[in-house]
Amino acid sequence: MPPAARQLQIVAPEQKKLRPADVGASADFLLSMQEGGAAAVVGLPRTGKGWIVKVASQRMPRLVVFDPYGSRDRLESERGHEMFPWDGDLWSLRELLDHPDALDCSPMRIIVDPHLPRKKLGQAFSALATLCAKTGGPPGDPIWLVAEEASLYSRESTEAFLELTSGSAHHGVKPIIISQSIGMVTLYAMRHVTHIIALNQSADADFENLRKHCNSPSNDFAAAVAAWKPGDRPLHWRLGA
Ligand SMILES: Nc1ncnc2c1ncn2[C@@H]1O[C@H](COP(=O)(O)OP(=O)(O)OP(=O)(O)O)[C@@H](O)[C@H]1O
Numbered sequence: 001m002p003p004a005a006r007q008l009q010i011v012a013p014e015q016k017k018l019r020p021a022d023v024g025a026s027a028d029f030l031l032s033m034q035e036g037g038a039a040a041v042v043g044l045p046r047t048g049k050g051w052i053v054k055v056a057s058q059r060m061p062r063l064v065v066f067d068p069y070g071s072r073d074r075l076e077s078e079r080g081h082e083m084f085p086w087d088g089d090l091w092s093l094r095e096l097l098d099h100p101d102a103l104d105c106s107p108m109r110i111i112v113d114p115h116l117p118r119k120k121l122g123q124a125f126s127a128l129a130t131l132c133a134k135t136g137g138p139p140g141d142p143i144w145l146v147a148e149e150a151s152l153y154s155r156e157s158t159e160a161f162l163e164l165t166s167g168s169a170h171h172g173v174k175p176i177i178i179s180q181s182i183g184m185v186t187l188y189a190m191r192h193v194t195h196i197i198a199l200n201q202s203a204d205a206d207f208e209n210l211r212k213h214c215n216s217p218s219n220d221f222a223a224a225v226a227a228w229k230p231g232d233r234p235l236h237w238r239l240g241a
């Protein structure tokens with residue numbers, strides 16, 4: 001008789017996914033952001049952050065994604081894992097620094113995998129942000145710059161985040177910060193974020209950041225995020241709304 005442990009099957013509960021209509025509504029919300037705005041999309045792993053931004057990106061003529069997992073996700077997807085890697089031309093940061101004119105095109109869709117250890121990611125993101133800000137774009141055709149997995153490097157590139165979010169109208173760049181935890185993105189870097197899409201958060205620091213950045217006497221956004229459960233529609237916050 002096989003040992004009891006062999007008979008045990010650990011079955012993860014089916015995580016409820018976002019509804020495609022809700023993903024579309026959140027994509028529209030992101031795309032409604034004017035020049036001078038900056039967005040953050042936050043939620044725990046597999047909640048659908050990437051899905052929302054990828055759907056929105058289909059309507060972004062000029063897109064640059066900084067994604068430390070860009071190459072890995074493609075590899076895992078080819079191996080059959082249920083991954084949804086960013087599609088577009090995959091560049092290393094070095095290649096892009098050597099050919100910055102590649103950014104000065106429309107349409108343009110570039111995925112930058114820095115191929116660097118974690119402690120160097122902050123420096124790499126800062127270099128890319130500077131390159132995008134130098135390039136910019138004509139009115140109505142900015143560079144949408146997506147910072148994927150920003151909690152991995154936001155502390156080491158706080159100044160770059162601050163400059164991007166505060167000066168986006170000057171730079172012709174619309175930034176989108178994607179992070180599993182809003183508490184891992186310093187409030188200093190968050191200061192000029194005008195649009196937030198939130199799924200669930202778990203740490204005290206996350207709710208503290210949301211309270212400080214989003215709450216007003218008429219909107220307890222932090223409490224709404226604390227009550228969010230899989231299957232709910234993503235929560236939207238806009239500065240001044
Ligand atoms: N393009 C897509 N089409 C259909 N379903 C998708 C798509 N992208 C993601 N999903 C679904 O949404 C789930 C969450 O995926 P997503 O990549 O958006 O997570 P995430 O919040 O970015 O997670 P992580 O923090 O781990 O990157 C996936 O498991 C998948 O079921």
Ligand SMILES: [Mg+2]
Nearest residue numbers: 046049050051
């Ligand atoms: Mg993701």
